[in-house]
Amino acid sequence: MALYPRECQLLNRVPGAVLHLMGQAVQVPAADSGAPVQAAETVRQLQALATPAGRAALTRAAELLAARTDAVTALARLRGEVGVELAGPAWGTARQREKARPAFGADTDRLLFTGDTLEQAGRPVLADRRAARLLAAGAASVADLGCAAGTDTMALARAGARVVAVDRDPVARELTRLNTAALGFTDVEVRDADVVDLVAAAEGGRVAGCDAAVLDPARRAGGRRLLDPDRWSPPWSTVQHLLATVPQTVVKVAPGLDHDRVPAGVEAEWVSVGGSIVEALLWGSAPSATWRRATVVGRDGVVHELTADADPGGAPVGPVRGWLHEPDPAVIRSGLVAVVAVELGATLVDPTIAYLTGDSPAVPPWVTSYPVTDVVPFNLKKLKALLRSRGIGRVTVKKRGSPIEPETLARQLRGPGGATAVVVVTRVAGAPTVLLCQAPSRGSPRACEG
Ligand SMILES: C[S@@+](CC[C@H](N)C(=O)[O-])C[C@H]1O[C@@H](n2cnc3c(N)ncnc32)[C@H](O)[C@@H]1O
Numbered sequence: 001m002a003l004y005p006r007e008c009q010l011l012n013r014v015p016g017a018v019l020h021l022m023g024q025a026v027q028v029p030a031a032d033s034g035a036p037v038q039a040a041e042t043v044r045q046l047q048a049l050a051t052p053a054g055r056a057a058l059t060r061a062a063e064l065l066a067a068r069t070d071a072v073t074a075l076a077r078l079r080g081e082v083g084v085e086l087a088g089p090a091w092g093t094a095r096q097r098e099k100a101r102p103a104f105g106a107d108t109d110r111l112l113f114t115g116d117t118l119e120q121a122g123r124p125v126l127a128d129r130r131a132a133r134l135l136a137a138g139a140a141s142v143a144d145l146g147c148a149a150g151t152d153t154m155a156l157a158r159a160g161a162r163v164v165a166v167d168r169d170p171v172a173r174e175l176t177r178l179n180t181a182a183l184g185f186t187d188v189e190v191r192d193a194d195v196v197d198l199v200a201a202a203e204g205g206r207v208a209g210c211d212a213a214v215l216d217p218a219r220r221a222g223g224r225r226l227l228d229p230d231r232w233s234p235p236w237s238t239v240q241h242l243l244a245t246v247p248q249t250v251v252k253v254a255p256g257l258d259h260d261r262v263p264a265g266v267e268a269e270w271v272s273v274g275g276s277i278v279e280a281l282l283w284g285s286a287p288s289a290t291w292r293r294a295t296v297v298g299r300d301g302v303v304h305e306l307t308a309d310a311d312p313g314g315a316p317v318g319p320v321r322g323w324l325h326e327p328d329p330a331v332i333r334s335g336l337v338a339v340v341a342v343e344l345g346a347t348l349v350d351p352t353i354a355y356l357t358g359d360s361p362a363v364p365p366w367v368t369s370y371p372v373t374d375v376v377p378f379n380l381k382k383l384k385a386l387l388r389s390r391g392i393g394r395v396t397v398k399k400r401g402s403p404i405e406p407e408t409l410a411r412q413l414r415g416p417g418g419a420t421a422v423v424v425v426t427r428v429a430g431a432p433t434v435l436l437c438q439a440p441s442r443g444s445p446r447a448c449e450g
Contacts, residue, residue: 043174045089046112050178054090057082061094110182112175117149120218122252126271126279127155129303130250135159137287139212139248145195146234150176152214154177161206164208165190166198197235202245212248215239219254229254229261236261244299249284255333269293272330275368280333294330296365301341304365306331312338318347318357320375320428324435325356325367326398336436340366349435350427353401361440370422370437378402378425378432384413386436393417396439399425402432 027313048054060081064074071091078087103123104111113121131152134142140162144153147165153176156163165176165188169292173190180188191208195215197397199207207213217239219225229236239251243266255270255277262268267288269281274297290307297303315338325346327337332345332354341347344367346358361369387395393415397406402425413423424435 025181032188039170042114042171046171048086049089049093049112050182051090053060053082055088056242057086057090058093058097058224061090063090065094065098072329073142088115092128100163107183111149111179112182113149114171114175116348117172117175120148120149120216120220122216122279123273123302124151124155126273126297127152128158130281131155132160133287134212134214134248135161135282136213137248139210141210142212143198143208143210143236145198145208145213145215145242146172146217147176147190148172148216150179152216153180153188154183154185155213157183161212162187162210162373163189164210166193166208168192168194182437193383196238199234199238199242199245205245205247206423207242207246213242213246214250214252215242216252227254227256229257243282243284247284247286250287251282253280253282255280265290267293268329268334269295270330270333271295271297272328273297274299277329277333277447292334292336294328294334294336296328296330298365304438306334306336306339306366308336308339310425312336312342314351315341315346315348315356317351317429319347319355320349320372320435321347321359322372323358324349324370324372324424324437325358325362326370327354327367328365331366337363349433350401350429353426355400355424355426355435368440370424370440372435372437373421374434374436375428376434376436379414380409383423384415387413387421388415388417390419390421391417392419394420396420397423397425401427 030371049058057078061078063076064077075087075091078091082090093112096115096118097108100111100113101108142156142161142163144156144163144165144184147153147167149172150165153163153165157180167173169175173192177190205211217234219232226232229239236309239253240263242249243251243263257280259268262282265285265288267283267290269283270277271279271281272295276337290312291309292307294306295303325344327340331340337354337356341356344356344358344362346356349355349357356367376382376386395413397410399406404425409423409425420439422437422439424437426433426435
């Protein structure tokens with residue numbers, strides 16, 4: 001969790017050594033001081049960036065970044081202009097802000113991030129939505145259990161809650177302190193505690209002295225996703241205990257969470273933005289309103305919700321008809337394909353594959369519809385010949401239930417023809433099959449093009 005990653009990586013290597021970095025002598029911390037020393041140094045740098053001189057350094061770093069100045073030149077200039085203490089942290093933070101800008105918008109230039117906390121941060125627009133729903137269930141105070149850079153804390157404060165932001169990482173606590181102050185939120189207490197202990201001590205429907213909670217466990221370690229919820233921090237047992245003891249709760253979980261893990265009486269929601277899953281949520285018994293919810297946020301920002309009060313079971317299966325419907329991933333992950341099938345009068349092409357087929361196109365948002373021109377067994381040579389006979393030289397490849405590599409197949413199918421098509425490689429009644437389709441009338445397919 002460093003503001004100036006490359007130098008910090010070097011600093012980790014040889015404890016006790018003196019390195020000369022960009023003309024500056026830096027002593028590597030002793031082996032036994034490691035992470036706490038680095039965290040203390042990062043906290044000190046963050047505090048320096050929050051001073052008027054630090055803000056000026058950040059402005060200058062942003063200008064150099066906007067002018068596409070290379071890192072070595074920019075750091076040399078910054079050291080000359082704002083001093084060696086601020087140069088590296090300002091440059092590192094300016095770079096993090098550029099990554100944060102698409103999600104954090106106008107607030108970006110008032111906020112501080114480290115690489116780690118930005119990687120773990122949710123989207124503010126979705127944090128606002130979660131906060132509004134949680135507070136609508138009657139909460140006035142909310143514990144943000146694992147606040148990182150404070151995305152949820154800021155959303156909760158913006159929605160009018162008193163917030164207790166908890167993290168055991170000192171850098172996260174400092175970021176939350178500085179970021180909430182920068183946005184002018186005063187009703188925020190930042191606390192050093194272990195969420196496992198706080199949740200174990202929850203009683204009377206309250207945790208950390210608050211009547212509601214947001215829990216967003218860390219689901220990565222060493223740059224890799226932790227697929228096993230028992231290895232999240234805090235682990236699944238804490239998630240379960242919080243949902244069982246604090247009714248006004250929302251927990252962010254991995255989109256791949258097994259439905260069997262969802263406790264009874266807990267609503268599970270999957271959210272997609274622009275056709276990609278971005279988060280999955282478990283709602284405590286107070287805000288829970290249904291069994292499952294698929295929330296689809298369109299590219300235009302409009303939010304659509306599909307719900308089912310009970311498991312709809314599997315959709316009926318039938319032969320491929322004139323249109324292929326590709327369900328949005330939030331619909332698939334939430335187990336609501338059968339609900340959409342009934343709505344569209346559609347059937348599955350195969351009992352194990354989430355592609356639907358019907359006689360007419362469907363309007364968004366639950367599916368993208370493609371007109372089917374051909375249904376052929378999967379055979380590369382014959383497929384190439386078919387495309388050539390139609391003058392199709394570029395294809396978008398989609399696949400479900402097939403081991404093929406879409407990028408590779410799209411390249412293999414490239415030809416001289418000027419026409420385009422969508423090649424869907426899947427199983428139909430158990431057999432490897434290609435559905436040759438035209439591009440959808442609305443929106444554009446999201447697979448790889450050759
Ligand atoms: C996924 S991040 C939270 C991200 C945040 N909600 C956001 O959108 O910016 C998880 C945070 O929980 C903290 N954490 C993990 N285990 C913890 C524990 N047992 N006690 C306190 N904090 C913990 C981590 O330090 C990390 O900052």
